[in-house]
Amino acid sequence: MAVLLLAEVNNGELAMDATAKAVTAAKALGDVTVLAAGASAAAAGEAAAKIDGVSKVLVAEDPSLGHRLAESTAALIVSLADDYEHIVAPATTDAKNVMPRVAALLDVMVISDASGVVDANTFERPIYAGNAVQTVKSSDAKKVVTFRTSTFDAAGEGGSASVETVSAADNPGLSEWVEDKVAESDRPELTSAGVVVSGGRGVGSEEDFALIEKLADKLGAAVGASRAAVDSGYAPNDWQVGQTGKVVAPDLYIAVGISGAIQHLAGMKDSKIIVAINKDEEAPIFQVADFGLVADLFEAVPALTEKL
Amino acid sequence: MKVLVPVKRVIDYNVKVRVKADGSGVDLANVKMSMNPFDEIAVEEAIRLKEAGKADEIVVVSIGVKQSQETLRTALAMGADRAILVVAAEDVHTDIEPLAVAKILAKVVEEEKPDIVLAGKQAIDNDMNATGQMLAALLGWSQGTFASELNIEGDNAVVTREVDGGLQTIKVSMPTIVTVDLRLNEPRYASLPNIMKAKKKPLDEKTAADYGVDTAPRLEIVKTEEPAARAAGIIVGSVDELVEKLKEAGAV
Ligand SMILES: Cc1cc2nc3c(=O)[nH]c(=O)nc-3n(C[C@H](O)[C@H](O)[C@H](O)COP(=O)(O)OP(=O)(O)OC[C@H]3O[C@@H](n4cnc5c(N)ncnc54)[C@H](O)[C@@H]3O)c2cc1C
Secondary structure, eight states: OEEEEEOOEETTEEOHHHHHHHHHHHHTTSEEEEEEEESSOHHHHHHHTTBTTEEEEEEEEOGGGGGGOHHHHHHHHHHHGGGOSEEEEEOOHHHHHHHHHHHHHTTOOEEEEEOEEEETTEEEEEEGGGTEEEEEEEOSSSEEEEEOGGGSOOOOBOOOOEEEEEOOOOOOOOEEEEEEEEOOOSSOOTTTOSEEEEEOGGGOSTTTHHHHHHHHHHHTOEEEEOHHHHHTTSSOGGGBBSTTSBOOOOSEEEEESOOOOHHHHTTTTTOSEEEEEESOTTOGGGGTOSEEEESOHHHHHHHHHHHO | OEEEEEOOEEEOTTSOOOBOTTSSOBOOTTOOEEEOHHHHHHHHHHHHHHHTTSOSEEEEEEEESTTHHHHHHHHHHHTOOEEEEEEOOSSTTOOOOHHHHHHHHHHHHHHHOOSEEEEESOOTTTOOOOHHHHHHHHHTOEEEEEEEEEEEETTEEEEEEEETTEEEEEEEESSEEEEEOGGGOOOOOOOHHHHHHHTTSOEEEEEGGGGTOOOOOSEEEEEEEOOOOOOOOEEESSHHHHHHHHHHTTOO
16 A cells, blocks of 8 residues: 655755654555655655655655645645555644645545554544544545654664656646745754753743753753743744644653643643743643742753753 | 634633543533634634725634534624524534535535635644635635734735744735634634624524535544543752752753
8 A cells, every 4th residue: 555745845955854753654554655845856855765664755846836835735746646545744834734735635534643553544643732632543545644743753764765756736826935934043953852941931031031042052952932932922933832833742841931731731741751940839830740840940940051 | 805704612722621431532511612712813813804994794604513603603792794503513522524614614605705714723622723724625725824914915815824944924816715823813802792782693504414515524533532641740849959850860
C-alpha cells in the first residue's frame, strides 16, 4: 500500500524535523513517497530522499506552489492522489491549511493531528484540548491524515530514494501571496527543541520577557509563551504553546508565570520533565509539574539563570 | 456584502471535560454549553464589517442538535440579523463530522449567496480544524485560514494569517472563506436589551434531509479514553534545590 507524504518545505528548504517525524508515522502504513512542492523544491526533495524509510521523492516546482498557497497545493496533491491509499503530512499550519481541502476534494474525512497509528485505517487523536484521546476507524477509501509531530521520533538519515519531477496542476488562481513576517532567530525551533522556556502573563511586559530569553539562551532552549503573553504583546504569535498554538514535548519544559490553563497544558503536558515557577501555590500548572517552585519569578529566574 | 457565519454549540471552554467510564465518549449531559470561542470571534468580525458599512447582512447558521438554537440566539443578540438552524442530530453526544457540515454549508451558501463566509478556525471539542477548508474545497472558493487580520479591498480580501513561522499575508479573491484565529478581535457581550430583541429576529429551522446531505460518519469512534496521567511531582524549596534536582534528573 502506498503513502504520499507532503513534505514541509519553507522557502525551498526542507523542514527536516517535522518531515522526518511524519515519515516515522507514515512508514507504519506502507511504502512512503514524499512530495516536495514549492516555487523551488529540488533541494528539499534531495534532502527528503535521504530520510530513512522514504522510497521515492516527487518534486513539483512551480511559481504557483510558492508560499504553500492552499488552492494550488491541494490541486497538485489531488492530481497525484490516484496512486495512493494514504495522503499524509506533519500537522504544521501549512498542512492544516491544505489537507482538509484535499480531503474534501476527494470526498473523504480528514484525520487531523493523529498522535498514534493503530492500523492502516485506525488512528488515535487528542480531542477537547487533549483531555481525551479518541481512536477513530476510517471507512473512506483514501485516508487523509496529519500527524502530531511531538509524538513521533524523527526517522534517521541514510536513505537514498529516487527523485522524480512532477508538474503542477492547473493553478486555480484564487489567491496570491503578499508578504511574510518571520522573525529570524538563532535559537532552536520551538517544536524540535530539547528544552523550552515559556513565559506567561506573570512576566508582565515585553521588556521583562528578556528574563525568559536569557534563561532560554543559557540552556540553549527555544522560547515559548502562553496565549495571554502573546495577546498582551509580550511575545510574538509563533511562540504560543497550547491547544491552538504549537504542541511541544521537549525533554525539559520550564513554565514561568503561567497559571496552567487547560488550553496551555494541551500544548506541553507530554514534555518529559516539567518545571513550574509561579508565585501562586494554587496555580494548576503545579499539578503537572515534576518540580514546582513557588516564588516570585523576578527573583527566581535571574537566580536560576546564574546558577545553571 | 452578505456575510455567512457558521456557529457551533460546544462544551464551554471553562468546563473540565469528563471522559465516560465506558469509553463511549465525553459526558455532555448537564454540562454548560456555549458558542465555540472561535465562532464568537467570527460573529464579532462580521458585526464589525457591518458597523464599518462594508457588510449589510449577517446570516448565522448552526448544524447540530435542536439546542443549537441557543447558540444562534446568542449570535443574534450580538448583532447578527437572521439565523438558520439545521437539525442534523438528536443526541447531544452526536458530533456531525466537518465533511458533512461542509456539505450542508455548501447548500446553504448556494441558497444564501454570501460574499464571504467567516468561520472559526477550529471547534474546541473535536479540534479538527477542517470545516472552513472543506467548505472552500466543495465550493471551489479561495480560503484564508487562521486570520488575525482581515481587510476587504474591492473584490479581494487581504488576510493576515498566524502560521508556524510568524505571520503570512495573502490576498484572496471573493467570494471567499476566512477562518479566524484568536487575535482577530475580542468579541463583545450581548446586552440585555439586545438579548430581548434577538428573540424576535428570524430563525429558520431546517433538517439535513432538506438539503439532501447524508451525515453518516466516515470515522467510526472505536473508543474515547482519558489521556495518560502524569506522575505526581514535588515542590522544591529554593532555586538551589531546583538546580540540584534538575542535575540529578539529568535535565541540565
Ligand atoms: C479557544 C481558546 C484557545 C486557547 N488557546 C490557548 C493556547 O493555545 N495556549 C495558551 O497558553 N492559552 C490558550 N488559551 C487561553 C487560556 O485559557 C489562558 O487564558 C491562558 O493560557 C492564560 O495564560 P497565563 O497562564 O500566562 O495567564 P494567567 O492565567 O493570567 O496566569 C498568570 C500566572 O502568573 C503568575 N504570576 C504573576 N506574577 C508573578 C510573579 N511575579 N512571579 C511568579 N508568578 C507570577 C500568577 O500567579 C498566574 O498563575 C485559549 C483560550 C481559549 C478560550
